[in-house]
Amino acid sequence: MQAWKDYQEQHKDRFLNELLDLLRIPSVSARSEHKEDMLRCADAVKQRLLEAGADKAEIYPTAGHPIVYAEKNVDPSKPTILVYGHYDVQPPDPLELWHSGPFEPVIKDGKIFARGSCDDKGQFYMHVKALETLVNTGELPANVKFIIEGEEEIGSPNLATFVKANKELLKADVILISDTSMLSMENPSIDIGVRGLSYIEVEVTGPNRDLHSGVYGGAVANPATMLAKMIASCHDENNHITIPGFYDDVVEATPEERAKMAQAPYDEEEYKKDLGVDSLWGEKGYTTNERTGTRPTLEVNGIWGGYTGEGAKTVLPSKAYAKISCRLVPNQSSAKITEKVLNYFKSIAPAGVTVKAEEHHGGEPYMTPIDSDAYKAAEKAINATFGKDPIPVRGGGSIPICSLFEKELGLKIVFMGFGLDSDNLHSPNEKFDVFNFYKGIETIPYFHKFYAEMK
Amino acid sequence: MQAWKDYQEQHKDRFLNELLDLLRIPSVSARSEHKEDMLRCADAVKQRLLEAGADKAEIYPTAGHPIVYAEKNVDPSKPTILVYGHYDVQPPDPLELWHSGPFEPVIKDGKIFARGSCDDKGQFYMHVKALETLVNTGELPANVKFIIEGEEEIGSPNLATFVKANKELLKADVILISDTSMLSMENPSIDIGVRGLSYIEVEVTGPNRDLHSGVYGGAVANPATMLAKMIASCHDENNHITIPGFYDDVVEATPEERAKMAQAPYDEEEYKKDLGVDSLWGEKGYTTNERTGTRPTLEVNGIWGGYTGEGAKTVLPSKAYAKISCRLVPNQSSAKITEKVLNYFKSIAPAGVTVKAEEHHGGEPYMTPIDSDAYKAAEKAINATFGKDPIPVRGGGSIPICSLFEKELGLKIVFMGFGLDSDNLHSPNEKFDVFNFYKGIETIPYFHKFYAEMK
Numbered sequence: 001m002q003a004w005k006d007y008q009e010q011h012k013d014r015f016l017n018e019l020l021d022l023l024r025i026p027s028v029s030a031r032s033e034h035k036e037d038m039l040r041c042a043d044a045v046k047q048r049l050l051e052a053g054a055d056k057a058e059i060y061p062t063a064g065h066p067i068v069y070a071e072k073n074v075d076p077s078k079p080t081i082l083v084y085g086h087y088d089v090q091p092p093d094p095l096e097l098w099h100s101g102p103f104e105p106v107i108k109d110g111k112i113f114a115r116g117s118c119d120d121k122g123q124f125y126m127h128v129k130a131l132e133t134l135v136n137t138g139e140l141p142a143n144v145k146f147i148i149e150g151e152e153e154i155g156s157p158n159l160a161t162f163v164k165a166n167k168e169l170l171k172a173d174v175i176l177i178s179d180t181s182m183l184s185m186e187n188p189s190i191d192i193g194v195r196g197l198s199y200i201e202v203e204v205t206g207p208n209r210d211l212h213s214g215v216y217g218g219a220v221a222n223p224a225t226m227l228a229k230m231i232a233s234c235h236d237e238n239n240h241i242t243i244p245g246f247y248d249d250v251v252e253a254t255p256e257e258r259a260k261m262a263q264a265p266y267d268e269e270e271y272k273k274d275l276g277v278d279s280l281w282g283e284k285g286y287t288t289n290e291r292t293g294t295r296p297t298l299e300v301n302g303i304w305g306g307y308t309g310e311g312a313k314t315v316l317p318s319k320a321y322a323k324i325s326c327r328l329v330p331n332q333s334s335a336k337i338t339e340k341v342l343n344y345f346k347s348i349a350p351a352g353v354t355v356k357a358e359e360h361h362g363g364e365p366y367m368t369p370i371d372s373d374a375y376k377a378a379e380k381a382i383n384a385t386f387g388k389d390p391i392p393v394r395g396g397g398s399i400p401i402c403s404l405f406e407k408e409l410g411l412k413i414v415f416m417g418f419g420l421d422s423d424n425l426h427s428p429n430e431k432f433d434v435f436n437f438y439k440g441i442e443t444i445p446y447f448h449k450f451y452a453e454m455k
Numbered sequence: 456m457q458a459w460k461d462y463q464e465q466h467k468d469r470f471l472n473e474l475l476d477l478l479r480i481p482s483v484s485a486r487s488e489h490k491e492d493m494l495r496c497a498d499a500v501k502q503r504l505l506e507a508g509a510d511k512a513e514i515y516p517t518a519g520h521p522i523v524y525a526e527k528n529v530d531p532s533k534p535t536i537l538v539y540g541h542y543d544v545q546p547p548d549p550l551e552l553w554h555s556g557p558f559e560p561v562i563k564d565g566k567i568f569a570r571g572s573c574d575d576k577g578q579f580y581m582h583v584k585a586l587e588t589l590v591n592t593g594e595l596p597a598n599v600k601f602i603i604e605g606e607e608e609i610g611s612p613n614l615a616t617f618v619k620a621n622k623e624l625l626k627a628d629v630i631l632i633s634d635t636s637m638l639s640m641e642n643p644s645i646d647i648g649v650r651g652l653s654y655i656e657v658e659v660t661g662p663n664r665d666l667h668s669g670v671y672g673g674a675v676a677n678p679a680t681m682l683a684k685m686i687a688s689c690h691d692e693n694n695h696i697t698i699p700g701f702y703d704d705v706v707e708a709t710p711e712e713r714a715k716m717a718q719a720p721y722d723e724e725e726y727k728k729d730l731g732v733d734s735l736w737g738e739k740g741y742t743t744n745e746r747t748g749t750r751p752t753l754e755v756n757g758i759w760g761g762y763t764g765e766g767a768k769t770v771l772p773s774k775a776y777a778k779i780s781c782r783l784v785p786n787q788s789s790a791k792i793t794e795k796v797l798n799y800f801k802s803i804a805p806a807g808v809t810v811k812a813e814e815h816h817g818g819e820p821y822m823t824p825i826d827s828d829a830y831k832a833a834e835k836a837i838n839a840t841f842g843k844d845p846i847p848v849r850g851g852g853s854i855p856i857c858s859l860f861e862k863e864l865g866l867k868i869v870f871m872g873f874g875l876d877s878d879n880l881h882s883p884n885e886k887f888d889v890f891n892f893y894k895g896i897e898t899i900p901y902f903h904k905f906y907a908e909m910k
Binding site: 030031032090091093094097154155181195197199201206207208209210211212213214215216217218219220221222224225227228229231232233234235275276277278279280281282283288291292295296297299300301302303304305306307308309310311312313314315316317320321322323325327350351352353354360361395396397398421424425426427428429 | 486549654656663664668669670675676677679680682688731733736737747756759760767768770771782805806851880884
């Protein structure tokens with residue numbers, strides 16, 4: 001649509017600068033010292049939504065970080081699109097690996113480097129600018145609502161309460177989310193599923209104090225060694241997860257889906273080269289795409305214990321810890337798996353140590369029906385701006401709130417992600433291509449258009 | 456000897472206060488930020504030796520932290536006793552577990568709480584005050600030399616160079632060291648052996664950056680998981696160490712020695728209660744005393760990798776690390792074992808990760824001949840002040856420089872330790888009983904007397 005193109009061309013520099021301003025706010029939800037930054041960020045998001053043309057935008061406090069809600073109504077007879085995103089980001093550690101400050105965005109080789117550039121500030125902001133485009137060209141074809149939360153990276157602990165209490169406010173026909181990625185700009189794709197999550201922390205306690213490893217070494221169970229043994233026992237020689245009942249509820253992908261997935265472009269050499277590894281790892285009998293999309297996993301996200309400073313300290317530590325998370329697939333239940341993993345670690349605690357294992361947060365896996373109007377509208381929108389139909393793929397990440405929305409609001413979700421797997425989400429030097437940012441802003445209005453036409 | 460007793464009784468408060476002053480200097484050799492404190496501490500030790508009556512005391516710079524040397528000569532025809540000690544201390548971490556500041560010594564229930572109170576400031580300082588006693592009562596029976604180094608806790612990397620370059624200066628008849636412990640004040644003991652040490656650090660690298668555990672989890676080897684598997688493989692189900700050739704050179708304790716050791720007082724319930732563990736751990740077929748005295752060990756001193764901060768971060772780490780040390784017994788060689796352990800970790804590196812393993816520092820095991828004059832003099836000295844002969848035991852710790860002294864100076868070493876295993880060496884709340892401190896100052900002069908008489 002020429003009018004959209006012209007408007008966006010005219011304002012593209014401002015669009016980008018507005019995003020950079022948003023990226024300068026260190027909205028790290030996991031860190032209590034950033035509480036003020038979270039409030040600042042929520043307020044900024046609210047202002048931008050109003051500037052973009054929202055009829056109203058409000059900040060809803062929660063027990064944790066606030067939720068930003070906004071809406072723009074055109075006509076009650078038109079469908080309503082509910083856009084979900086999150087303004088919080090992952091902690092930036094390890095800081096020393098960043099080439100530039102995580103909250104001092106820089107543009108290099110056409111890429112925006114900053115924590116949150118892709119996950120998810122850069123992506124939800126495409127929707128804000130798409131709204132502005134549609135409003136200012138007088139072509140908004142549907143009602144739009146925004147729910148931008150501040151706790152996605154810590155498992156959305158307070159979203160359910162908000163959603164349950166505001167079903168009328170959130171009434172809509174479909175939920176649109178840009179918090180996923182595409183295979184590439186040459187091979188546009190749509191995530192039709194996201195994995196669930198189960199996240200626990202394990203604390204292993206041996207002696208009641210750090211001990212001299214010479215005086216006591218060899219006679220007292222070392223919690224770091226015991227933790228290592230416990231973690232080592234979680235995968236067998238085929239890298240299957242050994243936790244009893246872990247795979248009980250897994251729905252295997254159909255031969256058809258596996259065949260379709262096998263067609264998605266994948267260059268193993270490129271994949272290894274990008275990661276700097278000489279060989280890949282994973283569950284025997286499955287391809288890389290299946291391992292990251294259709295199979296559940298168990299990963300150590302962090303481990304620590306004893307002396308980790310400079311030089312050498314001959315200590316037998318009192319405690320050792322690990323953060324461990326599982327990715328889940330249909331029809332695994334986060335609560336069930338969390339319980340199984342917690343019980344497993346407690347049950348295998350070796351003599352001489354005690355194990356405390358607690359839940360961090362979880363989320364259910366989710367699949368999008370590819371025969372829905374929303375999916376078809378997204379497919380058409382991508383075709384309109386990329387010149388080809390998107391490939392349906394299963395994403396490896398998790399968006400825990402999907403099943404919540406479906407359950408509480410009875411709505412289906414369509415994912416239109418414009419990021420790339422190589423965007424270093426949750427890693428140092430997270431980036432988002434300027435090209436992708438603009439491509440998203442260009443594509444989203446078409447979704448509104450086609451979706452409104454189908455209804 | 457009444458004169459000694461009177462002198463010590465008269466000056467005991469000053470003796471204690473002088474030690475507290477020394478403990479206030481945070482002489483942590485492993486931490487570069489304490490370089491200045493190390494110099495300050497070396498200078499304080501020098502001054503105290505001069506005040507105690509040394510003819511001369513000097514600070515010898517090294518490539519690392521300086522060595523303090525002092526001597527008091529009475530008569531060339533008399534034997535010379537070389538006292539070794541160290542003024543450096545272990546890092547105080549974890550700080551949050553200390554009940555009072557590690558470098559703000561407090562006396563509670565007759566115990567001196569501070570880092571270094573027992574290891575080794577409190578113990579080498581007993582010799583300084585013993586010298587003062589003998590000098591000021593005009594009864595010094597032998598020549599005395601002091602070598603107090605500042606790098607014992609980091610493996611004495613520069614001591615060998617100094618000793619080799621100063622053989623004449625260090626010429627003596629015996630080396631006396633108080634850097635070990637006693638079973639108890641009721642059961643005085645003498646360590647007749649110390650274990651050797653081999654210390655390595657392992658770095659496991661997976662992908663070239665931290666990854667999103669959802670996008671890549673299940674398809675890329677996780678270095679934390681791989682490190683856990685490697686560590687878990689170091690002990691078999693009987694807690695024997697599995698590293699090829701690890702036990703090759705171990706000299707088994709004789710049935711006689713094992714029988715003698717079995718007589719040493721040991722209350723397993725008390726031992727477990729003190730450590731707060733419900734059961735002990737260790738190599739099958741050996742008692743606790745044997746496990747900590749006559750058997751080699753492998754312990755994880757520290758492990759870290761990935762996200763270890765507050766909350767949850769869904770990251771697949773790029774790197775994971777471990778500090779691992781082995782205690783060695785006669786006739787294991789530190790260099791040989793270090794090589795075996797390094798090679799083991801490199802050899803078992805799973806596909807998908809690379810392993811870098813490097814040496815920290817080491818030391819050889821050492822045994823004292825119990826038929827030597829020096830041992831007999833120590834035995835008599837302890838009998839004189841404790842009213843009973845000491846029990847010969849094998850200590851679990853390491854004093855890497857023993858074999859160096861023997862090799863370079865051709866001297867035997869006798870250990871007169873007055874600490875207790877429960878003194879929290881290398882742990883939070885390190886302590887040294889005031890009673891033991893004074894008992895050492897009371898006992899050491901008798902060693903000088905009896906040793907001089909035997910020669």
